[in-house]
Amino acid sequence: MTESFMWVEKYRPMKLSSIINQKEIIGSLKSLLKNISEMPHLMFSGSAGIGKTTTSLCLAREILGNSWREYTLELNASDERGINMVRDRVKKFARFSGLDTKIPFKLVILDEADEMTADAQTALRRIIEDTAGHCRFIMIANNISKIIEPLQSRCAVFKFTRISEEEITGYLEEICKKEKIKYNKDGLKALYLYSEGDMRHSINMLQATASLGIVNEDNVKASAGLAKISDVGEILKIALSGKLTDARNKMVELIKIYGMSESDFLKYLNEECYKLKTDHLSDILESIAKYDYRLIIGANPEIQLSALLAELGKIGK
Numbered sequence: 257m258t259e260s261f262m263w264v265e266k267y268r269p270m271k272l273s274s275i276i277n278q279k280e281i282i283g284s285l286k287s288l289l290k291n292i293s294e295m296p297h298l299m300f301s302g303s304a305g306i307g308k309t310t311t312s313l314c315l316a317r318e319i320l321g322n323s324w325r326e327y328t329l330e331l332n333a334s335d336e337r338g339i340n341m342v343r344d345r346v347k348k349f350a351r352f353s354g355l356d357t358k359i360p361f362k363l364v365i366l367d368e369a370d371e372m373t374a375d376a377q378t379a380l381r382r383i384i385e386d387t388a389g390h391c392r393f394i395m396i397a398n399n400i401s402k403i404i405e406p407l408q409s410r411c412a413v414f415k416f417t418r419i420s421e422e423e424i425t426g427y428l429e430e431i432c433k434k435e436k437i438k439y440n441k442d443g444l445k446a447l448y449l450y451s452e453g454d455m456r457h458s459i460n461m462l463q464a465t466a467s468l469g470i471v472n473e474d475n476v477k478a479s480a481g482l483a484k485i486s487d488v489g490e491i492l493k494i495a496l497s498g499k500l501t502d503a504r505n506k507m508v509e510l511i512k513i514y515g516m517s518e519s520d521f522l523k524y525l526n527e528e529c530y531k532l533k534t535d536h537l538s539d540i541l542e543s544i545a546k547y548d549y550r551l552i553i554g555a556n557p558e559i560q561l562s563a564l565l566a567e568l569g570k571i572g573k
């Protein structure tokens with residue numbers, strides 16, 4: 257699926273005024289926009305899928321106008337290349353001066369800032385200070401308590417909230433109408449319940465459900481089952497990156513809470529590893545086969561699958 261077919265992109269608000277459920281935040285941002293040259297650095301915190309990135313992009317449009325892309329640098333702080341990559345990119349970006357002198361400053365949107373170590377955050381603070389003449393930063397963090405105080409104190413902090421049931425179902429209903437999809441209220445409610453106030457998740461599930469037919473409770477449940485298959489791919493990536501505990505917790509959740517059988521878990525794992533760009537494919541496949549055999553001859557599934565995840569971590573090294 258390419259981006260334009262993804263409803264989360266197609267229905268991503270382009271203007272601050274179209275962002276739902278974050279009224280207070282949008283109100284304060286709009287008043288900041290009245291005196292743009294005085295705008296402080298911003299920090300957006302809150303859980304996934306509630307409009308943090310969208311709001312950053314809308315701000316970029318409103319501050320920088322048509323050429324916003326040119327003057328906006330989007331970075332992901334949890335990128336494996338780390339703080340040095342951030343420093344290099346920001347320095348280059350701050351230095352380059354475009355022809356358009358009408359812009360007040362350039363914008364750096366730094367996503368997942370809370371994934372940075374405290375040392376990297378300290379380095380980031382220096383970068384922000386050194387480039388203050390040319391750049392404003394919008395930092396995005398799921399968990400603000402992981403951001404060091406000196407960084408927090410340099411920003412105006414905005415805490416985004418989960419989106420309410422009426423607002424999620426209302427938004428999904430609009431999309432259904434625009435896409436000419438059949439739906440009923442129970443289907444929309446089920447989408448809200450599964451997504452727990454995460455708008456991105458609810459729109460993705462709506463799209464998955466619509467491909468099955470009418471958006472009713474049964475089809476939402478069916479598509480939620482399918483979504484879990486992609487979680488197996490996620491677990492595979494986490495395991496290969498060596499985060500054994502995280503991978504194991506997610507695996508246990510899939511099996512205990514969502515009722516995926518151990519043999520299905522291995523089957524999906526087998527499918528998902530072909531989607532990875534990895535040099536370790538043959539090692540991964542061999543491991544999966546080994547543990548598949550152990551399960552068939554009756555070994556304890558939880559112990560075996562945990563050992564498999566540990567082995568994937570070694571392979572990923």
Ligand SMILES: Nc1ncnc2c1ncn2[C@@H]1O[C@H](COP(=O)(O)OP(=O)(O)O)[C@@H](O)[C@H]1O
Pocket residue numbers: 263264265267268269274275276277278303304305306307308309310311419455456457459
């Ligand atoms: N407050 C919101 N109003 C309207 N759409 C939203 C809102 N929050 C999220 N969305 C939808 O979910 C998608 C992901 O939102 P995003 O801003 O990337 O979330 P995050 O908070 O994780 O950065 C958007 O493309 C949009 O379709």
Ligand SMILES: [Mg+2]
Pocket residue numbers: 305308309310367396
């Ligand atoms: Mg985001």
